[in-house]
Structures are given as structure tokens and as C-alpha cells.
Amino acid sequence: MGLAGYLGKRAVRLVLSLIAVSMLTFTLLQLAPGNFADLQRVNSGATNFGGVGTESMVGELESRYGADVPVWKQYLIFMKGAVVWDFGPSYKYASRNVQDIIAEAFPVSATLALLAVLLALLIAVPIGVFAALRQNTKTDHATMFAVTLGHALPSYLTAAFMILLFSATLKLLPSGGWNGPEDLILPVLALSLGPAAVLARYVRSSMLETLREEYVTAALAKGGPRRTVIIRHALRNSLIPLVTVAGPLLAALMTGTVFVEALLRIPGLGLYFANAAASRDMPLLMGTAMFFALILMVTNLVVDLIYGLLDPRIRTVGGGSHDGH
Amino acid sequence: MTATEGVEAVVGSLSTGEPEPMERGTTARGPWSPAWSRFRKHRLAFGSLIFCALLILTAIAAPLIAPYGYEETDIQHKLAGPGSPGHLLGTDLLGRDILSRLIYGLQTALTVAFGAELTALVLALAIGLLAGYLGGRVESLLMAFTDVMYAFPSYLFAVVMVTVLGRSIFALVVAIGIASWVTQARLVRAQVMTLKEREYVEAARSMGAKGSTIAIRYILPNAIGPILVTTSFAIPAAIAAEAGLALLGLGVQPPTPSWGAMISEGSRYLLAAPHMLVAPAVLFALTLLAFTWIGDGVRDAFDPSGEQR
Amino acid sequence: MSEGALLSVRELRTTFRRDGAEPLTAVDGVSFDVRRGQALAIVGESGSGKSVTMRSVMGILPRTARITGGQALFAGRDLLAIGDKELRKVRGREIAMVFQSAMEAMNPTLTLERQLTEHLLWHGICTKAEARKRAVRALGDVGIPDPEKRIRTYPFQLSGGMRQRAMIAMAMVTEPALLIADEPTTAVDVTVQRQILDLLAELKNRGTGVIMITHDLGVARYFCDDAVVMYAGRVVERAPMGRLLDDPRHPYSVGLLGSGVEVGGRDLPLRPIPGSPPDLSHRPEGCPFHPRCAQAELPRCATEQEILTIGPGRDAACWKVAVDA
Numbered sequence: 001m002g003l004a005g006y007l008g009k010r011a012v013r014l015v016l017s018l019i020a021v022s023m024l025t026f027t028l029l030q031l032a033p034g035n036f037a038d039l040q041r042v043n044s045g046a047t048n049f050g051g052v053g054t055e056s057m058v059g060e061l062e063s064r065y066g067a068d069v070p071v072w073k074q075y076l077i078f079m080k081g082a083v084v085w086d087f088g089p090s091y092k093y094a095s096r097n098v099q100d101i102i103a104e105a106f107p108v109s110a111t112l113a114l115l116a117v118l119l120a121l122l123i124a125v126p127i128g129v130f131a132a133l134r135q136n137t138k139t140d141h142a143t144m145f146a147v148t149l150g151h152a153l154p155s156y157l158t159a160a161f162m163i164l165l166f167s168a169t170l171k172l173l174p175s176g177g178w179n180g181p182e183d184l185i186l187p188v189l190a191l192s193l194g195p196a197a198v199l200a201r202y203v204r205s206s207m208l209e210t211l212r213e214e215y216v217t218a219a220l221a222k223g224g225p226r227r228t229v230i231i232r233h234a235l236r237n238s239l240i241p242l243v244t245v246a247g248p249l250l251a252a253l254m255t256g257t258v259f260v261e262a263l264l265r266i267p268g269l270g271l272y273f274a275n276a277a278a279s280r281d282m283p284l285l286m287g288t289a290m291f292f293a294l295i296l297m298v299t300n301l302v303v304d305l306i307y308g309l310l311d312p313r314i315r316t317v318g319g320g321s322h323d324g325h
Numbered sequence: 326m327t328a329t330e331g332v333e334a335v336v337g338s339l340s341t342g343e344p345e346p347m348e349r350g351t352t353a354r355g356p357w358s359p360a361w362s363r364f365r366k367h368r369l370a371f372g373s374l375i376f377c378a379l380l381i382l383t384a385i386a387a388p389l390i391a392p393y394g395y396e397e398t399d400i401q402h403k404l405a406g407p408g409s410p411g412h413l414l415g416t417d418l419l420g421r422d423i424l425s426r427l428i429y430g431l432q433t434a435l436t437v438a439f440g441a442e443l444t445a446l447v448l449a450l451a452i453g454l455l456a457g458y459l460g461g462r463v464e465s466l467l468m469a470f471t472d473v474m475y476a477f478p479s480y481l482f483a484v485v486m487v488t489v490l491g492r493s494i495f496a497l498v499v500a501i502g503i504a505s506w507v508t509q510a511r512l513v514r515a516q517v518m519t520l521k522e523r524e525y526v527e528a529a530r531s532m533g534a535k536g537s538t539i540a541i542r543y544i545l546p547n548a549i550g551p552i553l554v555t556t557s558f559a560i561p562a563a564i565a566a567e568a569g570l571a572l573l574g575l576g577v578q579p580p581t582p583s584w585g586a587m588i589s590e591g592s593r594y595l596l597a598a599p600h601m602l603v604a605p606a607v608l609f610a611l612t613l614l615a616f617t618w619i620g621d622g623v624r625d626a627f628d629p630s631g632e633q634r
Numbered sequence: 635m636s637e638g639a640l641l642s643v644r645e646l647r648t649t650f651r652r653d654g655a656e657p658l659t660a661v662d663g664v665s666f667d668v669r670r671g672q673a674l675a676i677v678g679e680s681g682s683g684k685s686v687t688m689r690s691v692m693g694i695l696p697r698t699a700r701i702t703g704g705q706a707l708f709a710g711r712d713l714l715a716i717g718d719k720e721l722r723k724v725r726g727r728e729i730a731m732v733f734q735s736a737m738e739a740m741n742p743t744l745t746l747e748r749q750l751t752e753h754l755l756w757h758g759i760c761t762k763a764e765a766r767k768r769a770v771r772a773l774g775d776v777g778i779p780d781p782e783k784r785i786r787t788y789p790f791q792l793s794g795g796m797r798q799r800a801m802i803a804m805a806m807v808t809e810p811a812l813l814i815a816d817e818p819t820t821a822v823d824v825t826v827q828r829q830i831l832d833l834l835a836e837l838k839n840r841g842t843g844v845i846m847i848t849h850d851l852g853v854a855r856y857f858c859d860d861a862v863v864m865y866a867g868r869v870v871e872r873a874p875m876g877r878l879l880d881d882p883r884h885p886y887s888v889g890l891l892g893s894g895v896e897v898g899g900r901d902l903p904l905r906p907i908p909g910s911p912p913d914l915s916h917r918p919e920g921c922p923f924h925p926r927c928a929q930a931e932l933p934r935c936a937t938e939q940e941i942l943t944i945g946p947g948r949d950a951a952c953w954k955v956a957v958d959a
Contacts, residue, residue: 221725222725222804237742
């Protein structure tokens with residue numbers, strides 16, 4: 001199977017999954033009791049946007065979907081817009097189109113996610129290798145215990161402890177907001193620890209496995225300096241499968257920065273998504289949900305392709321099919 | 326995946342603490358007592374089990390233990406610091422006792438987590454057993470469905486579900502439960518696939534046992550070990566999911582307390598009243614760690630060679 | 635050390651650490667010599683300690699292993715005493731190793747070029763450009779067609795036989811004085827076996843000392859001059875190859891020949907030795923072979939084992955040899 005064929009197959013699967021996700025979300029949201037207008041009436045005064053969107057929403061609904069259109073037709077109309085990247089205006093942020101909100105807020109989340117995964121790798125690789133080389137010693141056990149801690153605590157809880165330490169106690173860093181580069185530090189740190197724990201554990205076990213490979217012994221038998229052999233033969237081969245873990249982590253983070261964004265008041269896409277859900281802003285909710293699903297699937301596809309590039313066994317077999325090892 | 330991303334991590338979840346169903350099968354007794362004795366030797370896990378048992382008792386007896394009601398306000402002592410008279414952990418902005426709110430928040434967290442994992446367990450078992458046992462078209466259909474669910478970030482799904490169902494304990498149970506059954510269903514199916522080729526299942530079938538009998542009496546009890554392992558890790562994930570949703574303003578309707586909401590509130594008054602953040606964050610962290618260590622213990626008990634690590 | 639010996643191993647002992655148990659002795663007082671341009675076969679069943687013996691000499695044992703005694707004299711130096719830094723200069727340069735399976739002993743993610751040249755550079759033998767030329771030449775020498783092109787490929791892209799040759803080229807590119815071949819023909823099919831053996835025989839004829847580790851006397855007799863038979867970590871018989879085949883003395887050697895390990899094309903076991911090799915953690919007292927030995931006389935065989943010289947370059951670890959002779 002050639003690369004083109006493989007890509008084609010994946011693309012078809014991706015589109016089908018997206019359609020399934022959109023139908024599921026759309027159907028569910030149709031079942032939701034109350035709509036944006038009701039909620040605004042209930043909450044009026046409670047939010048800054050009290051009542052603002054109500055009129056425009058009704059108007060918008062009718063101009064976009066026509067009055068009294070059956071649900072399935074509304075779905076088709078929505079999807080027709082979606083394929084040309086037009087989700088229509090948001091209710092809550094009435095003056096803005098959903099796609100513009102995505103275009104503005106996604107880079108914020110993506111920056112956090114990318115930096116967090118990079119930092120996680122920087123933390124995890126040395127720790128994992130270190131622990132593997134000292135397998136079953138006290139250092140190893142202590143390191144892995146620390147990793148469990150990082151693994152068990154959700155990013156927003158880590159962020160909470162960090163603002164307690166760095167903002168409230170040491171008064172070194174701002175406790176939230178999005179004004180300058182210093183606002184990146186806490187969220188990126190908090191987001192990176194969980195993935196770092198997952199990756200460190202993976203690097204350790206992958207490293208242990210590779211160190212037992214005969215080709216590592218063979219490289220030592222050729223007179224290779226221990227450090228060189230560990231880096232060139234063991235580490236390199238241990239890190240290739242790491243892509244399969246780091247990739248999905250990145251994908252999960254791209255869509256999973258929301259909790260930290262909420263806690264630290266960072267205007268990322270996750271925050272918009274959560275606000276859209278809380279205020280029944282259907283176009284924004286649908287738009288962001290589909291965008292997140294798309295990002296998740298595209299990232300996974302890219303990861304598979306990169307994996308193919310890194311491992312010559314797969315690269316030459318072609319198309320990233322995962323056999324041959 | 327980090328246990329981190331709230332619901333995201335719930336992707337592998339089910340309820341623990343349901344020993345009855347496993348006791349049913351005759352073949353199931355074998356692995357249990359060695360597993361239990363291994364678990365008891367795991368000091369951290371055993372200690373965590375005791376801690377969590379205390380938490381559960383506290384949650385059940387919340388009205389008896391909490392010094393105040395969760396809504397009760399002490400207008401004279403707003404934002405009182407920890408250790409002030411009558412308020413061990415201080416009060417919040419409205420003068421509500423933080424210790425009491427923590428205890429009721431524990432109730433919320435555990436109810437949602439156990440409820441959600443029970444939901445997920447039932448769903449996963451039903452679908453996994455069906456798919457694994459019936460095979461054929463039913464299986465491809467069910468597995469195609471789980472594939473789609475798999476592509477859907479589970480926290481997104483939970484958010485949508487809460488939007489649909491409203492902000493109640495029931496809604497959270499269903500939302501988190503449904504968002505987290507997929508991985509478990511896949512695991513059940515994989516287990517069933519291997520188990521159903523085993524000799525004793527073949528034997529039972531040759532003697533004319535019905536499909537449903539085989540599934541419940543023979544396959545289920547033997548698939549339960551690995552399921553229990555995933556399940557015990559899913560409990561802390563569900564607790565984190567509940568708090569995460571609350572953090573987003575999608576948790577239980579105030580004034581019912583939730584740790585997530587308390588953390589969110591605490592972060593807003595960080596400089597004026599750091600104790601509002603410290604108390605829930607610390608208790609939350611301890612709870613998550615204790616449940617995670619129980620999970621570690623369960624895994625080591627069922628998998629002493631460490632293969633699943 | 636005997637006259638003209640290239641490598642002279644004396645009383646080598648290697649133990650393995652175990653959790654909650656006494657260390658396990660895998661190699662127990664092994665001695666032998668290899669001369670320049672000669673081939674020595676170390677014959678024994680799996681678990682007899684033959685591989686561990688050679689890995690001890692090379693200093694490439696797993697971390698749980700320890701050398702607790704003995705000497706390995708090579709070019710006037712004791713390899714077991716010079717320390718890893720000095721030993722590394724010998725390893726892969728003057729003593730090279732060929733493994734059972736090139737599939738496992740060659741790094742699947744590095745090209746042949748990288749793997750055939752890296753130790754030339756580690757040992758500072760030549761420049762990178764010169765290393766490449768030598769590697770191409772080495773590949774040509776082992777009969778790989780079109781070496782210029784093949785050197786850019788990965789091990790898995792070669793056929794099994796080619797891969798095995800490439801591994802031999804990798805060992806020989808530094809022109810070592812001694813080549814250790816650890817079951818080099820076990821993992822390949824019969825036609826390739828013959829080619830590999832011819833290749834090793836040719837190397838011997840060009841003056842390289844060869845140590846062939848094998849469980850297969852049929853392979854050992856193909857070009858080896860001397861043989862050492864090992865059982866349960868000990869040498870039970872040492873003899874010139876022809877003498878061993880014609881007139882084995884130790885009952886185990888007799889059994890090994892009798893079990894018909896393919897001498898002259900017959901590969902059906904004639905009279906297999908009853909029982910199975912001992913678990914090293916429960917090594918029988920005295921002669922470890924006595925529970926399986928048809929001629930064992932208790933209590934003497936269960937209390938002591940002595941080595942008797944029975945001719946030039948010949949000895950056997952069985953007191954009955956002297957009685958018989």
C-alpha cells in the first residue's frame with residue numbers, strides 16, 4: 001500500500017468520524033432543555049452579557065436556518081456552513097463569528113499545549129533514562145514514586161498549588177491572566193507535570209527493554225563507550241515509540257488545557273468551550289466541539305506519519321503500516 | 326493520559342468496591358485470596374484503603390460530623406482565617422465554615438465518582454460482553470460505535486452531557502459515567518475474546534450451556550481481575566472529573582459544595598484569603614493520591630509480575 | 635600461560651546475583667587456550683556456561699553478574715584485571731564478537747555504514763572517510779555483492795544470510811586478532827550455515843584466532859582445531875578436535891557424541907543422554923554430571939571431581955578416565 005492510499009484511507013475514516021461526532025453532539029444538544037435565551041432571562045443581571053444576545057439570537061436563528069425548520073434540516077444547514085469553515089455568529093459573543101473566536105483563542109491553547117509537551121519531554125527523558133540505568137535501586141524507586149505523584153494530580157490542582165507557592169507565598173509570578181510572557185510559566189509548568197510523569201514512566205520501561213537488546217550488548221562488544229552506546233543505540237531506539245505516546249498526549253492537551261485556562265483565567269479555546277456550554281451558546285459549542293475532534297484526529301494522523309518517518313523499518317515498508325516489528 | 330485532564334482521564338473507568346459479582350462464579354475464588362494477601366502486604370495501598378474507608382464514612386455521616394450546614398453563614402466572621410474560634414479551617418467570603426463545606430464536598434465527590442463508575446461498569450460489561458461473546462455483526466457495530474466514542478475527547482463529551490442534563494448530581498453521574506465507559510468496554514471485549522476459547526468454556530458449551538449462562542457464570546468472573554484494576558484507577562479520575570467540571574462552572578448547582586468550585590473560588594481570593602484555596606487543594610490531593618495508591622495495590626495484587634506496568 | 639597462546643583463560647569464575655538467594659555460579663573454574671590462527675570450539679548444551687564464559691572475558695556481562703576469580707591473559711595483559719576503560723580498547727578492536735542472530739545483534743534503526751564504521755571511529759583507528767572505505771571492503775570480503783550500495787541499507791533489508799555476513803564484516807572491519815563467534819549458525823538455515831562456516835574457516839586461515847561457541851559438534855568439527863566441552867559451568871574435557879571425535883573420554887562427551895549431534899550428515903539422535911542438564915541453583919555435588927552418568931560410582935562421583943591429564947593437550951574431569959586408561 002502506497003503512502004497516498006494510506007492517507008486516503010485515513011482521510012475517509014477521519015471524515016466519517018467527524019460526521020459521527022457532529023451528529024452525536026447536534027442530537028444531544030437538541031435534547032438540552034432550555035436555550036440561550038431562557039438562560040439569559042434566568043441569569044439576567046448575573047452576567048455581563050445579560051440579555052445582550054437574546055434578540056440577535058432569535059434573528060440570527062431565523063436568518064440562518066429559516067423559521068420552523070425541522071431538526072435534521074438544521075443539522076444539514078449547520079454542516080453546509082461547517083465544511084466551508086463558517087459556523088455563524090456566537091450567541092454569547094454576539095458580535096463575533098464562531099470561526100473568528102476559534103482563530104483567536106486556539107493559538108493560545110495550542111501554545112500552552114505545545115510548550116507543555118516540550119517541557120514534559122525535557123523533564124521526562126532524563127528522568128526516565130536515569131531511573132532505568134539505576135533500575136531497582138533506591139534512586140529508581142524514589143524517582144518513580146515522585147512520578148506517581150505527578151501522574152495522580154490533575155493539572156488544575158497542580159496549578160492551584162503553584163499559585164499558592166509562586167503567587168501567594170513567594171509573590172514571584174502572577175496568579176493568572178494573559179498579559180505577558182510571564183503568564184505562560186505557571187500554566188505550562190502545571191500542564192507539563194502530568195504528561196511528564198506518563199512519559200517518564202514510558203521512557204524508563206522502554207529504556208529497560210532496549211538495554212536488554214542484544215544490539216546494545218553488541219555495541220558494547222565493539223568497544224563503544226557506555227555513554228555513546230546508551231545514547232546512540234539504546235536511547236534512540238527507546239524514543240521512537242515515545243512518539244506514539246507523546247503524540248496523543250499533545251492531542252489530549254490541545255483540547256485539555258481548559259481546566260487550567262479556567263483556573264488561571266487564560267482566554268484559550270477551552271475556556272470559550274466551557275463558557276459556551278454553561279450559557280448554551282449552541283453555535284460556539286458545536287463549532288468548538290467539532291474543531292477539537294478534528295484537532296485530535298489530525299494530531300493522531302500526524303503522529304502516525306512521524307512514527308513512520310522515524311522508524312526505518314516502517315518507513316521502507318511504506319505508508320506507516322505498523323507491522324514489521 | 327494524565328489523570329489530570331479531569332474527565333479526559335476518566336477514559337478507563339469503572340466502579341470498585343463491588344465484590345459481590347465476582348464471588349458468584351465458582352471458578353472465581355481461586356485468584357481472590359492470594360490477591361488480597363498481596364494487597365495487604367502493599368503498605369501504602371493498605372494504608373490508603375483505610376484512609377479512603379474513613380473518607381467514605383465521613384461522607385456518609387456528613388450531617389453528623391460537619392460542625393455546620395454547608396449553607397449556614399456566620400455573618401460576623403466572613404473570611405476568618407484557619408484556627409479562628411468555632412471555625413477550624415476558617416470561613417469563606419459569605420462566612421460559611423470551610424471544614425463543613427469540605428465534608429459536604431467530599432460527599433458530592435464520592436457520590437458522583439462511585440455513581441459514575443458504576444454506570445460505566447454496567448455499560449462496559451453489557452456492551453463488552455455482548456460484543457465479545459456474540460461476535461459477528463453485532464460486534465463490528467458495537468466496536469465501530471466505541472471507535473467513534475474513542476475519537477471524541479471524553480471531557481468534551483461530559484461537558485455536552487452536562488449541558489443536556491443540567492447541573493445535578495444525577496447529570497454528573499451520567500455524564501462522567503457515559504464519557505468513561507469506552508476503554509473499559511474494549512478491555513472487557515478483549516478479555517472475553519481470549520477467555521471464550523478456554524477449555525472450560527468450551528466444555529460448558531458442549532454440555533449445552535446457553536450463551537448468557539456462559540457469559541455470566543464463566544467469562545465474567547474470570548475477566549473481572551483486569552477490569553477491577555482499571556476500575557480502581559478510574560475512581561480517582563472520576564473524582565478529578567467532577568472537580569474539573571465544577572471548576573468550569575458545570576458542576577453541581579450551588580450552594581451544594583464541590584471541591585472544584587471551592588478551588589476555583591479560592592484562586593480568586595488568593596491574596597486576601599489563601600486558606601480558601603489551601604484547604605480544598607490539600608484534601609483533594611490527598612484523596613486522589615490515596616485512591617490512586619489503592620489502584621497501584623490492586624494492580625500489583627492481580628499482576629504480581631508487573632506486566633501491566 | 636602456554637607457549638604461543640593468543641588468549642589464555644585460567645580458573646574463570648562468574649556468578650549471578652539473585653534476589654533473596656545465594657549467588658548462582660554460572661562459570662566455575664574454566665580454563666583453556668586459543669592460539670593465533672587456530673580455532674577453538676567451546677561445546678556444550680544451552681545453560682552450560684559457554685556464552686557467559688566468553689562474555690566474562692569481553693566484559694559485557696549483565697549487571698547482575700560478577701567475575702569472582704580467574705585470569706584471561708591476552709597479549710600479556712589480564713583482561714579481567716585491567717579495568718573497563720582499558721578493556722574497552724581491546725574490545726571490538728583486538729577481540730571481536732559475532733552473535734547468534736544478526737537480526738538481534740544489529741541495531742535495526744541504523745544503517746550498515748553507521749554500524750560498520752562507528753567502532754573504527756571509537757577506537758580512533760582511522761578517519762570517517764577511510765572508515766567508510768574499510769567498511770565497504772569488509773562487506774565485499776564477506777561476499778556481499780554491490781557493497782557500495784548495500785552499505786546504505788538497514789539490516790532488516792538484507793536476507794538472513796546476508797545479514798549474518800554483514801555482522802561478521804562488522805566484527806572483522808577492525809581486523810581483530812581474535813574472533814569470538816557465539817552460535818553463529820544456529821539462527822540460519824542449513825545452506826547459509828555452510829557459507830558462514832566457510833567464511834569463518836577462511837578468516838582462520840588468514841591468521842585470525844577463532845573461538846566458536848556452539849552446542850553442535852557437527853558445526854564445531856567443521857574447522858575447529860581444538861575443543862573444550864562444558865557441562866554445568868565446568869570444563870569436562872579438553873582435546874584436539876579429531877581426538878575428541880574419535881576417542882571421547884569423559885562420559886558426558888561420549889554421550890554428546892553418542893546422542894548423534896549430526897556427525898557426517900546424520901542428525902537423528904542415536905542414544906540421547908538420559909535426564910536433563912542441572913538447574914544451576916541445584917548443582918549436584920562432586921561431578922555435576924553424575925546423576926545422568928551411566929558409569930557413575932557413588933559415593934566418589936558425588937563428592938569430588940578431579941581433572942586428569944591424559945595426553946598432550948588433553949584432559950578430562952573424570953577420575954574413571956585414569957582407571958580405564
